[in-house]
Amino acid sequence: MQVEPARARSVSDTRSRILDVAREVLGRDPSAGMGDIAAAAGVVRRTVYGHFPTRGDLVRDLTRSAVGEITAVVAEVDAPDRDADAVWADVVARLWPLAHRYRVLLALRRGEHGDEIHVLLRPVDDVLAGLVRRGQDSGVFGRHLPAAVVSQIAWSTVFTLAGDGVADGALDVRAATITSLLVLGVPGGRATALAAQDG
Amino acid sequence: MQVEPARARSVSDTRSRILDVAREVLGRDPSAGMGDIAAAAGVVRRTVYGHFPTRGDLVRDLTRSAVGEITAVVAEVDAPDRDADAVWADVVARLWPLAHRYRVLLALRRGEHGDEIHVLLRPVDDVLAGLVRRGQDSGVFGRHLPAAVVSQIAWSTVFTLAGDGVADGALDVRAATITSLLVLGVPGGRATALAAQDG
DNA sequence: AGGTCATTGCACACTGCTGTGCAAGGGTGT
């Protein structure tokens, strides 16, 4: 994350650069201010306000892009005729490399802008809950919790592991996939098998 | 949570009253200020500072009491000769009625005072990680994740369910116990059985 | 060379929260 002199960058890249940095900085410290983000982006605070009138705007755009990418991955992997647990394993495998980048979502949910963020995350929540419900109906997932709840738990488990795991260094895709499948009520053997065969 | 005139209360109860209210208020909004806490306690902000010089002091005392109660429950239930999964189920059963009250702990971990809080929570982390490790060694828990990590996940799962579940109203001890046991790698049948027989 | 425009570097006002000081009020126990 080296910071080149601002002048050397293409002018219009600044906005996306700020977004990238903001995702990283806010992922590390959700209460980071515009100043912190600006500094991390190698830019003056005033410049950030030039692209994002308020901090809320920045957070919203950040969330939107994250939601977009995530739903895209799920839509790409999902298919009505596939087993829900296999789809879930694939989704985790695809998202894992990006999960650490998106760990900011965990913090955003319960934050100052919680209500607005919750609305933005709704599409992701819905598609995941739908997938889990399908799995429960077909019997591959357990019914110990409502689909809407257990999907959240399994989801946040993956992101928590991605967030902390990079620091620990000892966690990998397999562990995260297996754990989230266990949460969903998939038997250990099946979970291990599913986690082994994707990538 | 009705607020009687301050004069009617025993003088020295104010402190513990503030602590109770703070646990509740901070559980709902971790970024709540001294003013919010004071108002919820039916007291003036100045009075809170009379008992807790800084906000950090309040949070620390709050955490300490929570840690004390939790470790007490675990110590009471745990016994070296008992199966780790049965102990875990008992701990969850005992803590569930209080878990919603203690949900503030989830937020405190990753907060402004994160480092200090982490130290205070260390005893709880250790005893739980130890229990899980024992379970892994005896084969009742899975080895998909390191004990220190999976104990955290299972732990926060229970507290998350307790925090959200009260709002939903549809979640009970059984569901939380089963889910946390699943996270730990306990087979569904065994988890269901363990969750059924305690109370 | 000249115009455009993003960026910069101040300045400033505003807000919300923290922590403190101090005098007055009003129970409580003797």
Next chain:
DNA sequence: ACACCCTTGCACAGCAGTGTGCAATGACCT
């Protein structure tokens, strides 16, 4: 009645973050 002290009410200083205004700089394009 009296002293004690917790609580109250208000005032104040300080800090951190937000959002704005404006002139100056300098890169890029024509």
